[in-house]
Amino acid sequence: MENFRALLITRDEATKKQSVGEAVLTSADLMDGDVDVRVDYSTINYKDGLAITGTLPVVRRFPMIPGVDLAGTVTASSNPGFKPGDKVILNGWGVGEVHLGAFSQMARVKGDWLIPLPAGLDGAEAMAVGTAGYTAMLALIALEAHGVKPSSGPVVVTGAAGGLGSFAVTLLADAGYTVHAVTGRAHEHDYLRGLGAGEIIDRAELAGPAKPLAKERWAGAIDAVGGTMLANIISMIGYHGAVAACGNAGGMELPTSVAPFILRGISLLGIDSVRQPKAVRIAAWDRLAKDLDPKKLAAMTTRIPFSGIVNAAHDIMAGKVRGRLVVDIG
Ligand code: NDP
Numbered sequence: 001m002e003n004f005r006a007l008l009i010t011r012d013e014a015t016k017k018q019s020v021g022e023a024v025l026t027s028a029d030l031m032d033g034d035v036d037v038r039v040d041y042s043t044i045n046y047k048d049g050l051a052i053t054g055t056l057p058v059v060r061r062f063p064m065i066p067g068v069d070l071a072g073t074v075t076a077s078s079n080p081g082f083k084p085g086d087k088v089i090l091n092g093w094g095v096g097e098v099h100l101g102a103f104s105q106m107a108r109v110k111g112d113w114l115i116p117l118p119a120g121l122d123g124a125e126a127m128a129v130g131t132a133g134y135t136a137m138l139a140l141i142a143l144e145a146h147g148v149k150p151s152s153g154p155v156v157v158t159g160a161a162g163g164l165g166s167f168a169v170t171l172l173a174d175a176g177y178t179v180h181a182v183t184g185r186a187h188e189h190d191y192l193r194g195l196g197a198g199e200i201i202d203r204a205e206l207a208g209p210a211k212p213l214a215k216e217r218w219a220g221a222i223d224a225v226g227g228t229m230l231a232n233i234i235s236m237i238g239y240h241g242a243v244a245a246c247g248n249a250g251g252m253e254l255p256t257s258v259a260p261f262i263l264r265g266i267s268l269l270g271i272d273s274v275r276q277p278k279a280v281r282i283a284a285w286d287r288l289a290k291d292l293d294p295k296k297l298a299a300m301t302t303r304i305p306f307s308g309i310v311n312a313a314h315d316i317m318a319g320k321v322r323g324r325l326v327v328d329i330g
Helices: 046-053 123-144 165-172 188-195 227-233 259-263 279-293 296-300 306-317
Strands: 003-012 017-026 034-045 069-077 087-091 106-109 113-117 155-157 181-185 199-204 218-223 236-247 267-269 301-305 325-326
Touching: 003 046, 003 113, 003 306, 034 087, 034 113, 034 123, 069 123, 087 123, 087 165, 113 188, 113 279, 123 165, 123 218, 123 236, 123 267, 123 279, 123 296, 123 325, 155 165, 165 181, 165 188, 165 218, 165 325, 181 188, 181 279, 188 199, 188 296, 188 301, 218 227, 227 236, 301 306, 306 325
Parallel strands: 155 181, 155 218, 181 199, 218 236, 236 267, 301 325
Antiparallel strands: 003 017, 034 069, 034 106, 034 325, 069 087, 087 113
16 A cells, blocks of 8 residues: 555644644554555544643654554565455554554564454454453453452442443443443433443542542552542452552542552552553453453444544543444544
8 A cells, every 4th residue: 555544643843732633644654664555544543632632741762653553464574474455453562652653554573572462352353352351361360360359249340331431331241240330421321231231430539639548448440530539449358358459530630548559468460551561461451352242342442444543532522422433534
C-alpha cells in the first residue's frame, strides 16, 4: 500500500497547541521497525482520549498517529517470528505515544511488541477486548496470585460501565466471584447486571474524603478510577485483601493513609499493561480467548468507522462511552 490514511496529531511549537486531522501518508513517513502491518481494527481506550484531546501529555513526539491497540495482518517482515499474512495484535509499547500508532491503515513496529492473534478471536473481537480487557485480565490474575478467591468475599469494580470496568465485572463474575460494581450512571445498572454484577453502588457513595479505616466490605478490588474513590476502597478492604490499581479516570492523586496497610495487611497491586513480557501477554490473551462469553463481549461492544475516532475520543473523556468501541480501520 503506497499511500494510506492516518489520523495525525500535530503541535504548533510556538503556542504548544495541538491539532488533530486525517492525513494521507506513505510508508516513508513511518518510523523504524522490523514488521509492517496492515491495520484492520483498532479501538478507543481512555489513553487515546487523553492523547487526542490533549488532556494529559500522553503524546511525547509530534507529529503522532494516536492509537495504542491494533489488530492486523503482516505485509512485510524482517523479523524471524513473523511472515506476510500472519494475523497479529499489539497493545501498548509506547505505540500512539512515542511510536506512530494504530489509527492508520499501515503501521511499522518491532516484532517483539506483537503477539499472534489468539486462537478463538477474530481481529474485531480482539480489539473489543483491547488494552482495557487485557488490563482487566492482568488485574484478575494479580488478585488470584495474591490469594483472593471467590470464597474470600465480594470484589468491587470501579468505573464499572467503562471499558476496563465492564471487562473486570464480566471476568470476575464468570470466574465465580460476587461482584459489586461502582458506577455514576444510573441508566447502566441493567447493563452491569447483565454482565454479572450482583450489587450496584452509586459512585457518590465513595466520593467523600476517605477515613483511615472504614467498615470492611470487600476482599478485593479492581480500580479504574484512582483518586478519592481508590482511597475509600482501600479503607474498606478486609484483612489481607488486595486492590489492583489500574486507572486514573477520577484523578492521579491518592489521598490515603498507611492504616489499611499496617493494620489490615492489605496490598495495593500496581497493574501496567504497556510493558509486559511476551509470555505474560500471550498467557493473558489465551485466557481471555477461552474465558470470554461471546454474547457478553458483543453486549459490551460498539463498532465505529475511522471518521468517528475524534468524536469518540471526546465522548470517552466525558465518561459517555459504555463498554468498548471497535474502530473499523480498513
Ligand atoms: P473508560 O472511559 O471506558 O472508563 C472509565 C470509567 O471511569 C467511566 O466509564 C466511568 O465509569 C468512570 N469515571 C470516569 N470519570 C470518573 C470520575 N471523575 N470519578 C469516578 N469515576 C469516573 O476508560 P477505560 O476503561 O479505557 O480506562 C479506565 C482507566 O484505566 C483509565 O484511567 C485508563 O487510563 C486506565 N488504564 C490503565 C491501564 C494500565 O496499563 N494500567 C490500561 C488501560 C486503561 P462509570 O460511568 O461506570 O462511573
